Amino acid sequence: GENVEQHPSTLSVQEGDSAVIKCTYSDSASNYFPWYKQELGKRPQLIIDIRSNVGEKKDQRIAVTLNKTAKHFSLHITETQPEDSAVYFCAASGGQNFVFGPGTRLSVLP
Amino acid sequence: SAVISQKPSRDICQRGTSLTIQCQVDSQVTMMFWYRQQPGQSLTLIATANQGSEATYESGFVIDKFPISRPNLTFSTLTVSNMSPEDSSIYLCSASSFTANEQYFGPGTRLTVT
Numbered sequence: 001g002e003n004v005e006q007h008p009s010t011l012s013v014q015e016g017d018s019a020v021i022k023c024t025y026s027d028s029a030s031n032y033f034p035w036y037k038q039e040l041g042k043r044p045q046l047i048i049d050i051r052s053n054v055g056e057k058k059d060q061r062i063a064v065t066l067n068k069t070a071k072h073f074s075l076h077i078t079e080t081q082p083e084d085s086a087v088y089f090c091a092a093s094g095g096q097n098f099v100f101g102p103g104t105r106l107s108v109l110p
Numbered sequence: 111s112a113v114i115s116q117k118p119s120r121d122i123c124q125r126g127t128s129l130t131i132q133c134q135v136d137s138q139v140t141m142m143f144w145y146r147q148q149p150g151q152s153l154t155l156i157a158t159a160n161q162g163s164e165a166t167y168e169s170g171f172v173i174d175k176f177p178i179s180r181p182n183l184t185f186s187t188l189t190v191s192n193m194s195p196e197d198s199s200i201y202l203c204s205a206s207s208f209t210a211n212e213q214y215f216g217p218g219t220r221l222t223v224t
Contacts, residue, residue: 032211034212034213042217043216043218044215046212046213049211089152089153093211097143098213100152101152102151103151
């Protein structure tokens with residue numbers, strides 16, 4: 001079955017700096033890769049996703065890149081703000097089921 | 111995106127009892143899922159709730175412990191049966207639409223078993 005790894009597990013950055021979180025997956029049949037942000041005590045929220053026919057997708061300060069050959073994808077957050085502090089989960093899917101990575105706790109320091 | 115609600119939002123239950131969690135979506139959706147999230151951990155899929163047929167369970171989860179219903183395209187329930195303290199967790203439902211893979215999550219149910 002699919003296995004998703006995520007690094008780093010924790011990440012601290014200064015406000016205004018960039019943050020990068022990387023995920024690798026094992027199943028070459030996976031074709032959909034969402035990213036979720038979960039604030040403390042809240043539900044996971046979809047922030048961006050990418051499909052396997054696209055190499056990069058951007059939405060304001062957030063971008064995701066996908067390397068299908070290497071089976072990895074990354075989340076890039078630019079100009080980080082304190083409200084970006086949260087746990088971020090990547091996931092991989094080859095159909096309807098998602099396999100989630102273990103999560104990255106991002107802290108943006110003022 | 112779909113708006114998803116769950117009831118109850120939290121509960122404290124005694125071991126050996128059962129709790130049924132309800133998940134309601136504001137529009138018809140293809141798929142509904144149930145996840146468990148231990149504190150500080152990732153999301154683990156329990157099962158896919160299939161409308162009109164038995165749920166599909168992931169490895170390590172069985173129907174006798176986590177019976178699931180899905181009577182229509184907007185509603186599902188998860189029952190946690192014969193609870194033990196190890197069942198203390200957050201249970202989340204999610205849903206995805208007919209046309210896309212995106213999954214949207216309910217607010218979760220925080221269960222504590224004493």
